[in-house]
Amino acid sequence: MPNDQTSDLGAFEGLSPEEVRTILSGTSTVRLAPGDLLFLQGDPADRFFLLKQGWLKVTQVTADGQKLIVRIVHPGEFFGFAPALQRDEYPGSCEAIVDSVALVWPRNRWKAVLGAAPSVTLSIVQAIGRKLDEAHVRLREMTTEEAARRVANLLLRLWSEAGESALDTDGGIELPYPLTRQDIADMSGNTLHTVSRIMAAWETQGVLGRGRRKVVIADLDALKQLAGFDD
Amino acid sequence: MPNDQTSDLGAFEGLSPEEVRTILSGTSTVRLAPGDLLFLQGDPADRFFLLKQGWLKVTQVTADGQKLIVRIVHPGEFFGFAPALQRDEYPGSCEAIVDSVALVWPRNRWKAVLGAAPSVTLSIVQAIGRKLDEAHVRLREMTTEEAARRVANLLLRLWSEAGESALDTDGGIELPYPLTRQDIADMSGNTLHTVSRIMAAWETQGVLGRGRRKVVIADLDALKQLAGFDD
DNA sequence: CGATTTTTTGATGAGTTTCAAATGATGTGG
DNA sequence: CCACATCATTTGAAACTCATCAAAAAATCG
Numbered sequence: 001m002p003n004d005q006t007s008d009l010g011a012f013e014g015l016s017p018e019e020v021r022t023i024l025s026g027t028s029t030v031r032l033a034p035g036d037l038l039f040l041q042g043d044p045a046d047r048f049f050l051l052k053q054g055w056l057k058v059t060q061v062t063a064d065g066q067k068l069i070v071r072i073v074h075p076g077e078f079f080g081f082a083p084a085l086q087r088d089e090y091p092g093s094c095e096a097i098v099d100s101v102a103l104v105w106p107r108n109r110w111k112a113v114l115g116a117a118p119s120v121t122l123s124i125v126q127a128i129g130r131k132l133d134e135a136h137v138r139l140r141e142m143t144t145e146e147a148a149r150r151v152a153n154l155l156l157r158l159w160s161e162a163g164e165s166a167l168d169t170d171g172g173i174e175l176p177y178p179l180t181r182q183d184i185a186d187m188s189g190n191t192l193h194t195v196s197r198i199m200a201a202w203e204t205q206g207v208l209g210r211g212r213r214k215v216v217i218a219d220l221d222a223l224k225q226l227a228g229f230d231d
Numbered sequence: 232m233p234n235d236q237t238s239d240l241g242a243f244e245g246l247s248p249e250e251v252r253t254i255l256s257g258t259s260t261v262r263l264a265p266g267d268l269l270f271l272q273g274d275p276a277d278r279f280f281l282l283k284q285g286w287l288k289v290t291q292v293t294a295d296g297q298k299l300i301v302r303i304v305h306p307g308e309f310f311g312f313a314p315a316l317q318r319d320e321y322p323g324s325c326e327a328i329v330d331s332v333a334l335v336w337p338r339n340r341w342k343a344v345l346g347a348a349p350s351v352t353l354s355i356v357q358a359i360g361r362k363l364d365e366a367h368v369r370l371r372e373m374t375t376e377e378a379a380r381r382v383a384n385l386l387l388r389l390w391s392e393a394g395e396s397a398l399d400t401d402g403g404i405e406l407p408y409p410l411t412r413q414d415i416a417d418m419s420g421n422t423l424h425t426v427s428r429i430m431a432a433w434e435t436q437g438v439l440g441r442g443r444r445k446v447v448i449a450d451l452d453a454l455k456q457l458a459g460f461d462d
Numbered sequence: 463c464g465a466t467t468t469t470t471t472g473a474t475g476a477g478t479t480t481c482a483a484a485t486g487a488t489g490t491g492g
Numbered sequence: 493c494c495a496c497a498t499c500a501t502t503t504g505a506a507a508c509t510c511a512t513c514a515a516a517a518a519a520t521c522g
Contacts, residue, residue: 001508060367064338065457066375070367085360091367114356115349118342121356125345127318135366136291136301136322142298142373143420177496190480191376203490212500214486226295378510412469422511427469443468443519 015117022116028104032056033188036044038080041093045082051075054100055177060092060187063145069187071131072097072177074161079127083107083116089230097177145228147199148198151200152227171209180213202226254347259335260268264286269311272324276313276376277338282306286408290417291323302362303328303408305392309358314338315345330450356455372405373420376459379429381419385457389449402440402448411444433457 012020032038032054039047041061056073058080070092073079082090105113114121134157141153158175159166167174185195202208207223209216217223243251262270263285270278272292289311301323304310313321318320336344339389345352365388389406390397398405416426431440438454440447448454 027276051396056417060371062371064373066371068374070370081360083355085364087364089362111349111353113351118346120341121345121352125356126357128356128363129312132359132366133318133322135363135370139301139366139370139373140291140293140297140299140371143299144293163323180499192501193480194478194505196500200502411467420511423469424471425510428471431470 003129004082014119019117020178023120024058024115026106026109030104032098032100032102035095036100038094038102038184039090041090043089043090045087047104048078048081048107048110049105050078050103052101052103055097056094056100057097058094059181072158072161078124084110091129095117128141146225147190147194149161149228151198152223153193154184154188155217156227158215158224166208169216172216173220177213177214179215209231243351245350250348254344254351255415256339257337261333261335263404264329264335265327265329267327269325269327272321274321276318276321278335279309279312279314279338279341280336281309283332284333286328287331288315288328288414289323289325298417302415303389303392309355315341378421378425379434379457380459381417382421382426382429383454385415385419386446386448387454387458389446390423400447403447404451406446408447416460
């Protein structure tokens with residue numbers, strides 16, 4: 001189950017130097033410290049990105065101030081591709097969780113990148129399609145499953161996405177970036193309080209490790225049980 | 232707000248006859264009656280489709296039998312493109328709501344269709360991207376908004392997607408295909424009962440028209456209010 | 463016209479949010 | 493390097509939304 005993501009950087013593998021040059025032409029690099037905002041919901045969508053290092057979170061805020069973390073961006077993934085969809089505003093905000101480095105294209109380079117090589121086109125479409133698939137799975141979870149199960153599923157998904165970068169500590173498997181209970185609530189569609197209660201219970205049961213701004217999975221199989229596999 | 236979708240059939244506009252021939256080569260046509268199932272969740276994903284006429288619903292079922300309607304497919308849209316994402320099974324089932332006609336490609340034609348012309352590539356990517364965007368909006372709604380608001384937003388979205396095909400009746404605007412309260416529940420993440428109560432209330436308030444398996448929007452502005460625009 | 467499908471409505475209770483407050487960690491500046 | 497402010501988490505109690513259970517009414521179809 002871990003590591004089942006195809007790195008989008010892999011999209012550039014097997015390309016001729018010529019093609020890579022085409023793709024990378026016009027790019028620049030941006031460095032971010034934790035908490036830095038790369039773009040804000042409503043900003044003009046004049047750039048799109050690929051994350052080289054680090055982790056980011058993409059959030060959406062409702063009119064009445066409710067927040068949802070739409071996704072965690074992992075190294076190798078495209079993000080902020082609103083320009084590619086002919087949107088002129090970013091639908092969400094993007095914030096660095098840790099020190100990060102991203103590749104930046106101006107929006108008018110989209111056509112060229114997409115058309116650089118058939119294999120690139122194909123893997124970009126696949127990447128977006130996978131995100132769509134994932135969004136539908138989450139949608140189903142959010143509407144049909146109860147709080148605890150949603151949290152369990154979220155943690156499993158984050159672990160799976162982290163793949164190799166998940167840290168093997170003494171207490172179990174640790175996600176390679178910090179997350180608060182509030183973050184987890186915003187990702188799983190719960191309140192901070194509900195998540196705290198749920199996770200505190202799992203800590204005493206030994207399913208999770210204890211830690212501030214940390215997620216440590218102590219008993220993977222137990223967590224899968226809680227997520228609703230089998231039982 | 233209505234009609235803001237770009238028809239995917241439009242994707243084939245402005246193409247040379249040569250290119251159109253490439254795209255359509257190897258296709259067949261399938262006709263469906265209401266209730267007919269085109270493919271089932273778990274079926275081998277060996278074909279992908281474009282809806283020419285009618286309306287379909289795509290559903291996903293959880294292990295424990297809970298149902299979610301993932302989307303309504305409108306004329307001109309691609310659907311069942313799991314093969315394009317290198318999936319070998321369809322993640323959901325597809326059922327005709329009314330008499331419908333769809334264009335069918337075998338899965339191995341995907342690369343050729345995608346690469347037929349730059350403008351086709353671009354608009355396919357845009358179409359999938361828009362779906363992703365929409366899924367994120369729904370995700371946010373489902374998790375942060377309460378039942379009535381979710382229903383209001385759903386109805387507005389369906390009206391918007393229907394665009395020109397929405398019927399102008401005496402009682403208001405009617406969606407061009409039948410939907411049960413159960414369908415609406417499965418789309419908005421509610422139970423049949425909750426939806427019935429909500430909609431019955433709106434009917435007495437004059438926001439909606441009365442009807443079995445029908446959705447009639449009598450007072451669009453009122454519905455927008457209920458959905459959370461303004462106030 | 464009886465059978466089936468769809469919708470309505472009431473009563474009850476479980477699960478979550480909300481409100482309120484305390485406790486525990488972390489960092490910082492004097 | 494400690495005192496203090498800040499941030500993160502925990503916990504309790506009350507309120508509320510919505511799902512569940514149960515049943516009847518209304519519309520449609522063969």
